[in-house]
Amino acid sequence: MAFRISLGRYVPANSALHRLDPRTKLICGLALMVSVFFIRTPLQLAFGWVVALALVALSKVPAGKVLASLRPVIVVLLALSVFNLLLVNTGEVLVALGPLHITSDGLWAAVNYSLRLVVAVVAATLILLTTTPTQLTDAFDALLSPLSRVGLPGHEIAMVFSLMLRFIPTIADEASAIVDAQTARGGALAEGTLIGRVRAIVPVIVALLASSLRHANGLSRALDARCYEGGTARSHWHPLQLHARDGVAVAFTCVYVAVLLVLGSL
Amino acid sequence: MPAPSSTTTPIVSLEHVTLRYEHGVTALDDVSVSIAEGERICVLGPNGSGKSTLASVVCGLLAPDEGAVQLVGHEVFGERGIDFEAYRQARRQLGLVFQNPDDQIVTSVVEEDVAFGPENLGVPSEQIGPRVERELHRVALDRYAKADPSRLSGGQKQRVAIAGALAMEPRVLVLDEPGALLDVRGRRGIMHVMDKLQAAGTTIVHVTHFMEEALAADRVLVLSKGRLVLQGTPREVFAHGDELSALGLEEPFTARLSEALRDRGVCVPWTIDEGELAEAIASLATHASKADAARITESRAAAPNQDAPAVLADGLCYSYGATDGREERHPALDHVSFAIPARSTAAIVGQTGSGKSTLLRLLCALEGPDAGRLVVSGIETSNRRQRRLLHGRVGYVMQHPERQLFAETVWEDVAYGPGNMHLDAAEVERRCREALALVGLTGREQSSPFHLSGGLQRLCALAGILAMEPTILVLDEPTAGLDPHGRAQLRQILDRISDHGVTVVQVTHSMDDAALADQVIVLNEGTLLMQGAPYEVFAPTTEQALRDSGLGLPEALSWALRLAAQGMHVGTPLTLETLADALQAACEGGAHGL
Numbered sequence: 060m061a062f063r064i065s066l067g068r069y070v071p072a073n074s075a076l077h078r079l080d081p082r083t084k085l086i087c088g089l090a091l092m093v094s095v096f097f098i099r100t101p102l103q104l105a106f107g108w109v110v111a112l113a114l115v116a117l118s119k120v121p122a123g124k125v126l127a128s129l130r131p132v133i134v135v136l137l138a139l140s141v142f143n144l145l146l147v148n149t150g151e152v153l154v155a156l157g158p159l160h161i162t163s164d165g166l167w168a169a170v171n172y173s174l175r176l177v178v179a180v181v182a183a184t185l186i187l188l189t190t191t192p193t194q195l196t197d198a199f200d201a202l203l204s205p206l207s208r209v210g211l212p213g214h215e216i217a218m219v220f221s222l223m224l225r226f227i228p229t230i231a232d233e234a235s236a237i238v239d240a241q242t243a244r245g246g247a248l249a250e251g252t253l254i255g256r257v258r259a260i261v262p263v264i265v266a267l268l269a270s271s272l273r274h275a276n277g278l279s280r281a282l283d284a285r286c287y288e289g290g291t292a293r294s295h296w297h298p299l300q301l302h303a304r305d306g307v308a309v310a311f312t313c314v315y316v317a318v319l320l321v322l323g324s325l
Numbered sequence: 326m327p328a329p330s331s332t333t334t335p336i337v338s339l340e341h342v343t344l345r346y347e348h349g350v351t352a353l354d355d356v357s358v359s360i361a362e363g364e365r366i367c368v369l370g371p372n373g374s375g376k377s378t379l380a381s382v383v384c385g386l387l388a389p390d391e392g393a394v395q396l397v398g399h400e401v402f403g404e405r406g407i408d409f410e411a412y413r414q415a416r417r418q419l420g421l422v423f424q425n426p427d428d429q430i431v432t433s434v435v436e437e438d439v440a441f442g443p444e445n446l447g448v449p450s451e452q453i454g455p456r457v458e459r460e461l462h463r464v465a466l467d468r469y470a471k472a473d474p475s476r477l478s479g480g481q482k483q484r485v486a487i488a489g490a491l492a493m494e495p496r497v498l499v500l501d502e503p504g505a506l507l508d509v510r511g512r513r514g515i516m517h518v519m520d521k522l523q524a525a526g527t528t529i530v531h532v533t534h535f536m537e538e539a540l541a542a543d544r545v546l547v548l549s550k551g552r553l554v555l556q557g558t559p560r561e562v563f564a565h566g567d568e569l570s571a572l573g574l575e576e577p578f579t580a581r582l583s584e585a586l587r588d589r590g591v592c593v594p595w596t597i598d599e600g601e602l603a604e605a606i607a608s609l610a611t612h613a614s615k616a617d618a619a620r621i622t623e624s625r626a627a628a629p630n631q632d633a634p635a636v637l638a639d640g641l642c643y644s645y646g647a648t649d650g651r652e653e654r655h656p657a658l659d660h661v662s663f664a665i666p667a668r669s670t671a672a673i674v675g676q677t678g679s680g681k682s683t684l685l686r687l688l689c690a691l692e693g694p695d696a697g698r699l700v701v702s703g704i705e706t707s708n709r710r711q712r713r714l715l716h717g718r719v720g721y722v723m724q725h726p727e728r729q730l731f732a733e734t735v736w737e738d739v740a741y742g743p744g745n746m747h748l749d750a751a752e753v754e755r756r757c758r759e760a761l762a763l764v765g766l767t768g769r770e771q772s773s774p775f776h777l778s779g780g781l782q783r784l785c786a787l788a789g790i791l792a793m794e795p796t797i798l799v800l801d802e803p804t805a806g807l808d809p810h811g812r813a814q815l816r817q818i819l820d821r822i823s824d825h826g827v828t829v830v831q832v833t834h835s836m837d838d839a840a841l842a843d844q845v846i847v848l849n850e851g852t853l854l855m856q857g858a859p860y861e862v863f864a865p866t867t868e869q870a871l872r873d874s875g876l877g878l879p880e881a882l883s884w885a886l887r888l889a890a891q892g893m894h895v896g897t898p899l900t901l902e903t904l905a906d907a908l909q910a911a912c913e914g915g916a917h918g919l
Binding site for chain 1: 425441447448723
């Protein structure tokens with residue numbers, strides 16, 4: 060069993076999205092994600108999808124990478140659809156199977172809730188795929204700096220987030236190595252009864268925790284050795300700078316949200 | 326031992342430094358070291374001797390309990406205790422690279438990572454770019470500036486870490502076992518970078534388990550149990566062969582060879598210099614080569630094995646799905662065929678990405694082949710249900726097996742495997758006891774595996790697999806990261822296991838280890854490059870093919886080929902012992918000829 064997580068790994072390319080200031084990207088992306096919850100009509104949904112697909116094209120990131128990041132959430136989206144399908148009871152009854160009623164509203168909710176979330180996930184994925192962890196950290200840092208003023212560790216939160224992204228693949232590789240080892244020792248993680256599987260997961264989790272602690276130790280040694288002392292005295296190789304294109308991006312985002320809301324009232 | 330005479334003030338100076346850890350372990354015991362600017366120091370010592378602690382003290386990450394420490398002109402520790410501000414200042418001019426490259430890389434773009442240190446130092450933006458470029462060039466990674474470090478090989482990652490340290494322009498660079506987790510090629514790359522740095526005048530403190538690497542140093546320090554027991558030039562230090570072996574260290578190959586020859590009555594000087602020894606041998610045996618009677622060739626008549634092979638691979642193919650968002654890549658294994666006889670030993674060699682690890686996963690029935698057949702211990706592995714039968718029969722010792730430890734006590738951890746096999750309690754107990762005895766951990770049953778030293782943790786993990794009494798034992802680089810004593814100990818245990826009739830298959834970076842197996846399987850980019858007995862695989866005719874795929878020859882054979890190039894033919898010995906025997910015969914032949 061191999062965990063091949065490609066979640067949010069930066070894909071180098073030279074696209075309009077890559078060149079955007081990470082702060083702009085975060086704010087516009089956030090706006091895009093929030094706007095998704097205003098999608099209620101098929102027209103809005105179609106508009107959201109068109110924009111999302113256009114962004115993917117604009118980013119020059121291979122569609123496969125975007126799809127790969129979507130894969131982990133598909134199960135959640137499907138579950139969401141099923142719940143909506145079965146639990147929404149308003150509207151016209153389409154099918155009635157004993158206590159189960161599938162209504163027209165339920166059907167639309169099932170479709171809409173999942174598909175609009177895809178738009179949000181695509182937006183989030185594109186931010187991660189087109190922004191280096193360092194840029195992300197800097198952007199978070201800048202955006203969280205109001206927190207620092209009231210004494211909360213804005214910069215540190217940003218750094219932790221960035222390190223988390225960095226270590227996901229490392230820990231995933233290690234997890235698959237440990238699963239292999241314990242499987243070869245007869246711990247049946249991938250098959251057998253539920254109780255058996257739960258029992259088999261303990262040797263994996265404990266070993267993985269120990270391993271993560273080792274990494275944490277090593278990492279702290281590395282951060283010390285490289286004189287990381289928090290955000291105060293740091294300089295930046297590529298200092299964040301707003302360009303005209305950032306203004307354009309913000310304008311586009313505003314127009315998008317406005318059009319979306321107008322479409323909703325049609 | 327006199328301290329090196331130096332008129333300038335030392336760049337690092339430790340006086341009577343003692344450091345104890347919380348649980349009462351004295352890691353450094355009254356150590357005094359003084360390092361001059363531009364010096365290349367190598368620190369040797371067995372596991373647990375305090376080498377890493379010394380490295381941490383020298384690069385300003387650990388303060389001692391007693392003594393005085395002066396780093397790059399700052400009195401960081403003395404009678405007044407720790408001077409935190411001085412430490413902060415000193416650290417800005419000290420660089421550290423340590424074992425695990427994964428832990429040292431903080432972002433997912435190579436050049437951004439190299440820039441991380443200078444950014445922390447507050448280096449002005451416009452100066453960072455040139456530094457990054459310069460250091461990536463120095464470690465020969467210019468082409469990888471935009472790459473994702475997690476896709477690089479271990480050696481490349483480690484070079485990124487070195488570039489990251491160098492970009493901070495440290496006056497002293499401390500390397501704490503930088504090659505411990507790397508293959509031969511990766512280690513060579515690191516040594517190459519160090520040579521360049523030495524030439525550029527950087528002060529280097531290099532901690533290592535590989536004695537050969539110490540030869541390039543100006544001065545060697547040997548630590549044992551926290552004390553500085555030997556220091557001097559490599560020649561001076563390695564002259565104390567007996568003391569070193571008592572410490573669990575060994576001498577470099579050249580020194581061992583010259584010693585073996587002297588033991589055999591061949592009159593060569595003791596030396597650590599390859600050229601000097603080769604010359605001495607050549608001058609003794611000038612006349613011998615013509616006779617050629619002394620030619621000794623390593624060949625073991627393979628006993629015809631009547632049993633079904635332990636492993637039979639026929640046209641084996643496997644590739645990782647290209648659908649997971651990774652780039653399309655060539656199959657991990659492409660039509661690989663070989664057989665490993667039961668109760669024999671086999672070594673699998675190949676560089677990173679050659680498909681070794683994939684082959685091991687298939688051998689352990691963790692995965693089925695895409696095409697072709699793989700029969701392990703008589704069981705087809707294409708069927709999931711069948712594969713399940715093999716878990717337990719095939720013991721799998723993963724790379725760094727200590728990472729699989731999880732239980733509260735050694736006993737419980739070792740009992741996990743047999744416990745999964747539905748054996749009765751008495752049988753589980755017997756197996757655990759025998760396995761622990763086999764690896765020499767009897768008496769430690771109730772310790773926590775996490776409190777054992779690194780070497781013992783590995784043995785504990787190994788016991789956990791042996792307790793399942795596998796008929797085939799598969800190991801992935803079992804000696805990686807161990808000190809010479811640990812390596813020797815592990816080899817001995819594997820020999821014992823093999824004597825018990827277990828088929829032992831191991832992936833190894835060490836051609837010297839591979840030469841000791843019954844059979845060597847060489848993989849290159851997913852295909853089978855060669856296979857056969859060691860004397861077939863390691864031969865003058867195969868040298869080029871091996872080098873082309875990033876591998877080498879066993880040390881003894883390299884020596885023999887070197888001598889052959891000088892007109893002295895001693896056959897194709899694969900071990901130090903046979904080489905020494907051949908040389909002895911050749912030299913005596915030469916003596917008779919006179």
